[in-house]
Amino acid sequence: MTRRHVLSLIGLGAATAAVPSLTGCSSDQGTAPTVTGAPTGTARRGGTVRLAFAGAGAAESLDPTVGTSPCDLARYSVVFDTLFLFADGEAEPALATAAEVDTRAKRCTLTLRQGVTWHDGTPFTAADVVHTLKYRSSPDRVSPSELSAYFDLAAAEAGDDHTVVVPTLRPAGDPATLFAGAGIYVIKAGTSSFAANSVTGTGPYRLTAFKAGVETRLERFDGYWDGSGHADKIVLLSVDDAQARVNAVRDGQADYASDISFTTAKAGAPGTGLQIRDAGKNLRTTYGFVLNVTRPLPSDPRVRQAIKLGIDRKALVEAVFLGYGEPANDLFGAGAQYYLDDVPVPERDTARAKRLLKEAGATGKPFVVRTAEYETGLNSSAELFVEQLRGLGLDASLVKVSTTEGYEPSGMKACDAISFPLGPVSLALTYTRSAAFETLAFPDKELTDAVATAVSTTSETARADAWTRAQRVMADRGNWIAWGRGDVLSLAKATLTGIENRESPKYPWLGKVGFTA
Known part of the structure; x- marks a missing residue:
């Protein structure tokens, strides 16, 4: 897993406009009116x-x-087109109309849409998908697809002109969501370069x-x-x-x-x-911090709980979003299918937070926060976050880096908290991709088992229950400090x-x- 995987997970979207100082900044003056979505006229x-x-x-x-x-x-x-796409938080057909895993979970069969043509007039067939999966999984790629953890993409074969069979490496109960989350754009068979005068898509x-x-x-x-x-x-x-x-x-x-x-x-x-x-509210970006539990302080559940209880989410929301947002409940994925809406925003309790830090022996200890301006206001929110941590008794400091350095593994490893924004991508993508990074992961058996079940089961009821269990773990004792959601x-x-x-x-x-x- 590479830095590019993190960037594609958060949707990059770095905005470089200057952000005013948080001092004296609030939403008291009201916000300018907005229009949700685009006009409905044809x-x-x-x-x-x-x-x-x-x-x-x-x-x-x-x-x-x-x-x-x-x-x-x-x-x-x-x-280009993808095999599946996300709409309203759920996977929907695009170039593939179905993805089915056999009863032994040994292979996945993709059924392809018929009547599709490339821009050069040639028909779209299974050969194009086979070529795409092999190209995408090649170690020569800048960032091989994370689908390679579930499917042997290089071994994909055409069943006929409109079906592709992909061997599975581990159970995948909802392959359409995995393919949609991976965002694999289908390229024409034989494509190996992408010059402006030769690019063709569907x-x-x-x-x-x-x-x-x-x-x-x-x-x-x-x-x-x-x-x-x-x-x-x-x-x-x-x-x-x-x-x-x-x-x-x-x-x-x-x-x-x-x-x-x-x-x-x-x-x-x-x-x-x-x-x-x-x-719209379902497409807001969640702003937060991921605590690096490979470091001594964040590895202590009392420290994580103290930070969850001690930060002033209202102040962060008012200062950063200027009225265009709301407090969050330490969960990423708001707006995605299976997101747990009933988890409340933690009530602030600074006295208890300070007691927990003292019990953990964390009072006065160094705590390093790392940030890059991948979203407007991330750096400013990190400044205020550090001030709040100091108020709780931690010797907090801030490391600001450029967006080209933000998610470099060595830099992340040296910090206790990392600023992190995420939109409403699928829970499967959120939980599996973040778990692949040591500095972002939360190694918890109950969480790991729940996510494994959610990804592998073919039962809708079991999948929904597994995602509920996974999210309750993260809200209760996880390493996410998701403090707000901004428009x-x-x-x-x-x-x-x-x-x-x-x-x-x-x-x-x-x-x-x-x-x-």
């Missing part, structure tokens, strides 16, 4: 839509196994031009299997700075700016005919519609984007 046919996303500069790639920035992922999702738009870190140009593919799009052309602008994305919309250079800051939203729409939009905000022209949030609102699906007027 988009008219034609036109060019320009959308600005956070990018990765020269590191952007047309290879869908490489990029992790929102601009990369927005591009991949309209040029998605609703085809690539016509690409310049890393600058822009991507796309044209509608009228042969798309799920109905052709509305806009004639889409232009994706790669703009790292959040304020620059806002300025692009304000100045008419773009129609949409993804992932704007809370400070910008609070100031209101910067022009007539523009809207500040939120993606994912964007700026758009009021007539822009068709923005569809699937995996993450930071890189929405644009296959039906267009203008109502």
Whole structure:
């Protein structure tokens, strides 16, 4: 498991707009109104839509196994298709219509959608999926797929033109969710390079031009299997700075700016005919810290409980989200299927927290917090978190690093807590991928058994019960300090519609984007 796995888990989405000091900052002045989602009117046919996303500069790639920035992922999702996708927190068919494991749990059979064509007019077949799985699992990849823990991807074979058989390495009771969470974009058989003049996909738009870190140009593919799009052309602008994305919309250079800051939203729409939009409560990003239980203090359950009880979540929410969020209950995955809604937000009890730290011999001991600005406000929240820990009696200090260093294993290993944001990705992805990193994992037998059951069982009732048990462990004694959930905000022209949030609102699906007027 690599740093890229962490970045793809959190959806990257680094926003680099300046964040004001937390001193004296609150939401008392109220928030500017937002519109949830996009207009419901049907988009008219034609036109060019320009959308600005956070990018990765020269590191952007047309290879869908490489990029992790929102601009990369927005591009991949309209040029290529996945086998399964997430919608409303659940796996739904895309290029595959079914994934079934045999009774002995020895193999998984993928049933593929018929009538799909590539942008060059050739038919989509099982050979393309077999090639994709072998390509994705190759050790030559920057980041081989975590599906290799469950399936022998390199041994995948075509049953016929519309079925693929993949041997299993361990029980997988809900393979569709595992495939959806892995985000494997299907590439054409024989593809080994991704030049701008040769890239072909099965998605609703085809690539016509690409310049890393600058822009991507796309044209509608009228042969798309799920109905052709509305806009004639889409232009994706790669703009790292959040304020620059806002300025692009304000100045008419773009129609949409993804992932704007809370400070910008609070100031209101910067022009007539523009809207500040939120993606809805079920798509909020959970902000928190993961305690590194390989270190002495976080390994003590009394220290973990003291931090859960002692932090001021309300102060963090008010200072960071500026009214666009709410306190959280130490669980990641809000909005995902099986998420446990009935776990309350812990009531603050600083007196008990201090007693627990004293009992653990932790009072006055060093406690290092590591942070990088993967989300607007993460660094500021870490500053306030450190102040609160000091107030409880810990000798807390802060290590700020760049987003290129944030999840480097050696740096994480030297810290007691690591800032961590996560959207509503599937619980299977949240729990299995985080467990693969020693510094993020929580080695607890009850948790491990519950997650193993949730992933392997074919019983819906048993799966729901297992995820309930896993989440109660994490809320009760786990190493997550998830303190708040913040809105994912964007700026758009009021007539822009068709923005569809699937995996993450930071890189929405644009296959039906267009203008109502």
